[in-house]
Amino acid sequence: MDISCLYSAINDDSGDLNKLCGISCGNHHNNSLRFAWRPDFNQPGQIMIFAYWYVKGERWSLYIGNICHNVDYYFELTIGTPTVAFSFARVEKSGNITDRRVSFVKYKLPQPAIGYYLWPYFGGNNTT
Numbered sequence: 001m002d003i004s005c006l007y008s009a010i011n012d013d014s015g016d017l018n019k020l021c022g023i024s025c026g027n028h029h030n031n032s033l034r035f036a037w038r039p040d041f042n043q044p045g046q047i048m049i050f051a052y053w054y055v056k057g058e059r060w061s062l063y064i065g066n067i068c069h070n071v072d073y074y075f076e077l078t079i080g081t082p083t084v085a086f087s088f089a090r091v092e093k094s095g096n097i098t099d100r101r102v103s104f105v106k107y108k109l110p111q112p113a114i115g116y117y118l119w120p121y122f123g124g125n126n127t128t
Contacts, residue, residue, distance in 0.1 A: 001037070001047055001069050001070075002070055003069050003070065004038050005018075005037070005039065005047055005069060006044075006045065006069060007037075007039060008041075008090055009039075009041045011030065014038075014041065015038070016038065017036035017037065017038055017050055017052055017061060018020040018036060018037050018120070018121065018122045019033065019034050019035075019052065019120060019121040019122075020035040020037055020049075020051055020075070020119070020120055021034065021075065021117070021118060021119060021120065022034025022035060022052070022077065022117075022118040023077065023115055023116070023117060023118060024115040024116050024117075025109060025110045025114070025115040026082055026110060026111050026114065026115055026120055028054065028115075028116075028118055029054055029057065030052045030054055030057050030061075031054055031055060031056065031110050031115075031128060032053060032115075033051075033052075033053045033077055033079070033084055033086075034051075034052045034053065034107065034118055035049060035050070035075055035077075035086065035088070035109065036049075036051075036052035036054065036061060036114040037049050037050065038050075040066055043066065043110060045068060045069060046066045046067070046068060047064065047067050047068070047069060048063060048065075048066055049063075049064045049066065049088060049101075049107055050062060050063055050064060051064055051070050051084075051086035051103050053084075053105060053107060054090065054106070055107065055108075060083060060105070061107060062086075062100075062103055064086060064088065064101050064103045064119055065088070065101040066109060067090075071090060072090070072091040073088050073089065073090055073091060073093050074089050074090075074097060075087070075088045076088070079107075079109060080081065081108065081109070082106055082107065082108050083103050083104045083105065083106055084104070084105050084107040085102055085103070085106065086099060086102070086103050086104075087101060087103075088090055088100070089101070094127070
């Protein structure tokens, strides 16, 4: 993520989450798993990363940790039963993986598990 992700807080809507990537299991507003983000308005230059998911139409999110702009990170969704691991880690210039963060959420994959990939989306009413 680059510096363009660091927009300023404008109003109460600044708490909205932008979607980074994930998967849908059918309609993405019914059953899906994604990473989401927003600038950390209390720590300049930092971006907050969240697990973001829908279960039977109910939306959930969980803060995982912060990242810095203009630094490479590796993101991974590991789907198990009955949990999903949302993880990310910093990728050093040497290729080494450091500062790994993992959060687990309860999620039962709907059957049949037919879906599609979800790509970046800027949520809310504010524009970046």
